[in-house]
Amino acid sequence: MCRNIKPLYNFEPPVTEDEIQAAALQFVRKISGFNQPSKVNADAFNAAVVEVAAAASKLLGALETAAPPKTREVEAERARIRSAKRFPRSADAN
Numbered sequence: 001m002c003r004n005i006k007p008l009y010n011f012e013p014p015v016t017e018d019e020i021q022a023a024a025l026q027f028v029r030k031i032s033g034f035n036q037p038s039k040v041n042a043d044a045f046n047a048a049v050v051e052v053a054a055a056a057s058k059l060l061g062a063l064e065t066a067a068p069p070k071t072r073e074v075e076a077e078r079a080r081i082r083s084a085k086r087f088p089r090s091a092d093a094n
Helices: 017-032 039-062 074-085
Strands: none
Touching: 017 039
């Protein structure tokens, strides 16, 4: 799983189109292997980003949940805690 792509569903405030676009770009970069496509591949790459963003928007609009919305601050703190557990700082690292 690409770690740069974050969950976008059930947040307060709701996800923005810019966040969906950024996730779509990261997804297309990951599956294509291109960070920046060549000129010959740019049209296909950009079309894929648009299509993935549209599909993501449609999906997010169709999902339903009874769970309370998450906040970005709480989720970011949980991610920091998980990261600290996975990658503890060594006492020797200075």
